[in-house]
Amino acid sequence: PPVELRQRKKPKSSENKESAKEEKISDIPIPERAPKHVLFQRFAKIFIGCLAAVTSGMMYALYLSAYHERKFWFSNRQELEREITFQxxxxxxxxxxxxxxxxxxxxxxxxxxxxxxKTVSLKTINAVQQMSLYPELIASVLYQATGxxxxxxxxxxxxxxxxxxxxIYVTALFVTSWLMSGTWLAGMLTVAWFIINRVDTTRIEYSIPLRENWALPYFACQIAALTGYLKSNLNTYGERFCYLLxxxxxxxxxxxxEYSHYLLFLQAISLFLxxxxxxxxxxxxxxxxKIYIFSLFLGYLLQFxxxxxxxSPLLSLVAALMLAKCLQLNVKKGSFVAKIIKVINFYLVCTLTITLNIIMKNFTMNWLLCQESLQAPSQDFFLRLTQSSLLPFYILVLIICFLSMLQVIFRRINGKSLKETVTLEDGRIGERPEIIYHVIHTILLGSLAMVIEGLKYIWIPYVCMLAAFGVCSPELWMTLFKWLRLRTVHPILLALILSMAVPTIIGLSLWKEFFPRLMTELMELQxxxxxxxxxLMTWIKRQAPVAAVFAGSPQLMGxxxxxxxxxVTSLPLYNDDDLLKRNEN
Structure with a gap:
């Protein structure tokens, strides 16, 4: 039969697109799966790190329980004598x-x-709102619901x-240091420094029900999640998990x-920078x-x-920045100086004229400055941190990270692009976003802690985490060697050796010097x-008139x-103007 030639039909546009997509997909190189032994090493590393983090938290909780029993002899005391320990x-x-x-x-x-x-004479208060009694509400529900x-x-x-x-607090610090350094050895060193310097890291030994003891563990979890969220090489599932946490x-x-939004305000400034x-x-x-705004809105509703x-300054700052983004004020365009001037000017107009005025008008500053926690730290504070080797290593790590961060900023000013992924050979620890955030945040907290001693309980745990991350991070040592232009020894090999040797030497020295002291404290009966x-309490219960009202120091009133x-006539609270005036009088 004769062969008939026909004109080829043109494929449809959708077919063309699909075929083009298939060609593009076929051109993309498929990443090779990691060998089984590499996957096993990763799994073993993560498993051992998680086990060490959880074990550290559990051991610290057991240590606190044992120390509290040894110090107050709680199990052999009557109810009245136990309650007096709460001051x-x-x-x-x-x-x-x-x-x-x-x-x-x-x-x-x-x-x-x-x-x-029934608490303060001639005054009806919303105790849940004014004193943030949500921990007590939750604890009472759990106590009765669990039988x-x-x-x-x-x-x-x-x-x-x-x-x-x-x-949980200690575990979160462990994980944060681990995420930053890449090794769980940094987490172990963080926990060791935290416990050794516990006089300056926590007030749990003296005032168990304080709001900060309930709140700071969640803040540590938030910082750990934020650290993971800011990492550049995080996959989609990890990013979602960090965002939800x-x-x-x-x-x-x-x-x-009640003071949490001030800490979040400092965090927002760090993210803004x-x-x-x-x-x-x-x-x-x-x-x-957006998380800040949602939390503030929901907190406003549920806190009556x-x-x-x-x-709060947090809402003012975040609202101003979100409004600047919505109005497209070209904050990202122009010179570096223009960026700063635009945003700072916008923020000053929106916040400082409103929030600082309100705070200064409603604050009884003269009475508060008499409190020990609102005074500048003493020389003994710095001496204790130096004896435990925490302060010298923190200063070293902070200087290296800060100078590397400035180096990155100047490169951006000169128009040089940054690498998407920073390798160990680059020696640029200041290009990692989570490192820059932590450097800015710790500088802000440290500056305030130098003025107000009470803030050291927020800053020193940060110091423990940052110092441990630095000495255990090969990238930090590599950054230092790049500046020194080390030629005699291979810098990568030396950085890896120092990242293992330095924390090991620090850990052994801390073990030798401070571990016997910790054991002695647990063995000593107080x-x-x-x-x-x-x-006095017995007399009040037995002989005081029913309508009696007592006046005295705020500590005794509690x-x-x-x-x-x-x-009583007054309470040891700082967030109520009327109660502050009663205490001052």
Whole structure:
């Protein structure tokens, strides 16, 4: 049969696109799967690190429990003698936990706390809002819902939760240092420095119910999640997990402590500077800003429309930056100086004229400056940090990271592009966004801690984490060797050796010097003996008139409220202007 030639039909546009996509996909090189032994090494490293982190947290919680028992001899004390160990505002918090357990129902207990007229004379207060009593509400619910009232006494259940949170605190610091350095050895060194310097890292030994002891573990979890979220080489699933953990911990932190939004304000400034320096995609930073706004809005609703959140510097800063993005103020365009001037000017107009005025008008500064925690740190503070070798290594790490960060900024000013992935050979630790964030944040916290000693309990855990990360990070040593132009020894090999040898030597020296002291403290039996206060509380219970109202120091008023339930004239609280004036008078 004759062969017939026909004109070829043109394929449809959709078919062309599909074929083009297939060709493009075929052109993309498929990444080879890692060998089995490499996958096994990664899994073993992660497993050992997670096991070490959890074990460190559990051991620290058990250590706190044992030390508390040895110091106060809690198990052999009567209820009144136990309650006297809670001093000042700690006594107030625990007294409301007792009130919740005595209430006929949870709803009735919450109502009595929100319309409380049995604590301060001639004053009805919303104790849940003013004192952030959400930890006590949660603890009372857990105690009754789990049936623990048949197993354990209320005071042991309460302090057990706080000690458990401290274990989570240490675990979060461990993970943060591990994420930054890439080795769980940094986490071990972080925990060691934290425990050795516990006089300056926590007040858990003296004031268990303090709000910071409930809140800072969640803040540490938030920082760990933020550290992972800012990493450049994070996959999609890891990024989502970090974002969800950061959202939950930010909101919980804000609910647990009335001063939490000030710490988040410092964090927002650090992220703002990170965005200004253009070392990280602004999308991630603005996603964190959305978490702040959502947490503030939800906290405002659930904290009985707390006005402090609406006038907080955090909301003013984040709202101004979000508005600047929505209005497309070309913040990212122009010279480096123009960027800073535009944003700072916009922020000053929106915030400083409003928030600082309100804060200064409602603050009884003269009385607060008399408090020990609001004074400058003493020389003994720096001596203790130096003796434990923490301060020298922290200064070394901070200087190297800060200079490397400045180097990156000047490169950006000169128009040089940054590498998407920084390798060990580059020796540019300042190009990593999470490192720059932590450097800025620790400088802000440290500057405030030099003025207000009470902030050292927030700053020193940060110091432990950053110093441990630095000495265990090969990138930090490689950055230093790049500056020194080391030629005699291979710099990469020397950096890897030092990142293992230096923390090992530090750990052995800390073990030799401080471990016997810790064991001696656990073996030494102590006793909290205050017969005068016990006698006073006993007299009030037996002989004081029912309508009596007691006046005295704020610390004594907290003990009277807890041990006797009688009304007082003032409370050791700093967030109520009327109570501050009563204390000052």
């Amino acid at each position: 000042g505002d700690s006594a107030i918090y625990y007294s409301y936990y007792k009130d919740m357990l005595k209430a006929p129902s949870f709803e009735r207990g919450v109502y009595e706390l929100t319309h409380n007229n 623990s009232n048949e197993i354990i006494e209320p005071v042991y259940f309460y302090i057990g939760i706080v000690f458990g949170l401290q274990g 950061m959202s939950a911990s930010t909101y919980t932190f804000m609910m647990m402590w 990170l965005d200004i320096f253009s070392v990280e995609q602004s999308d991630k930073v603005y996603e964190v800003y 429309e707390n006005p402090a959140l609406l006038v 006793e909290f003996y205050d017969p005068d206060t016990v006698e 003990a009277i409220k807890l041990c006797t339930g009688w009304m």
